[in-house]
Amino acid sequence: MLNRNIETFIGCDNEYEESGIVIFGAPFDSTTSFRPGTRFASKAMRGDSFGIETYSPYQDKDLEDIAIFDGGDLELSFGNTERALGQIEEFTAKVLSDGKIPCMIGGEHLVTLGTMRAVAKHYPDVHVIQFDAHADLREDYLGESLSHATVIHRVWDLLGDNRIYQFGIRSGDRSEFQWGKDRVFTNKFNFNGLTDVIDKLKGKPVYLTIDLDVLDPSVFPGTGTPEAGGVSFMELLQAILQVSELNIIGCDVNELSPPYDQSGVSTAVACKVLRELLLAISSKN
Structure with missing residues (x-):
């Protein structure tokens, strides 16, 4: 019997109605400031996921x-x-x-704003945890x-003060750090302080956004704005x-740019990060 050839991320071929988590791609990189290519991430990850x-x-x-759908x-x-x-x-x-958890594959990091507009309406008291190399706080x-x-x-x-928690940040304009000092929690370079934040946010809805350039470019070179001094895969895991x-009500993984790593290692790393993220949040939700 012949069936349609529908490519999904490995193990995520369930029906929508029966799934608690929904992954989807947002192949958008129109505002990328350095090296474009993140629009190809979701397609590359689906294909390469069968290598893990x-x-x-x-x-x-x-x-x-x-x-997972x-x-x-x-x-x-x-x-x-x-x-x-929109x-x-x-x-x-x-x-x-529909009572499900959205998990988006970017795309450049701006796509997170689209999901957060919906999330903030559905969960007015949501908090955000951000893993990233860049502050992304410019006006x-x-x-x-x-x-x-x-x-x-x-x-x-959308959220206001004291609702955003940043980790791994090691790049940004001076004015970004000055503006954010009294508005967001920023931990530079690593995940120090994450345990305290988790204790603080228990019982609250939390959205997790992972910009993969939080990883050191020696681990993850396939990204548009690589920044030396990042974390290891095991630290991110x-x-x-x-x-x-925590009560993770939505998440995303973004900023893989496959054209900048012809070895395919960066895509493999992104696939593994997504697999671990899906398994981790599924056990709590």
């Missing part, structure tokens, strides 16, 4: 034991940033209204308020496992 296993020896869990890539408007964000918001709102970038360099400032516009203790 559904089973995680780190967690002793298997994607085949949980129900892969909704494919959204067809986004590349010529209209606001419209693209399309992401609309899809996320549908997933949330504008070259006169544009919607940019991957401004995304967390735009999220702050441990941080994900810690955060999964």
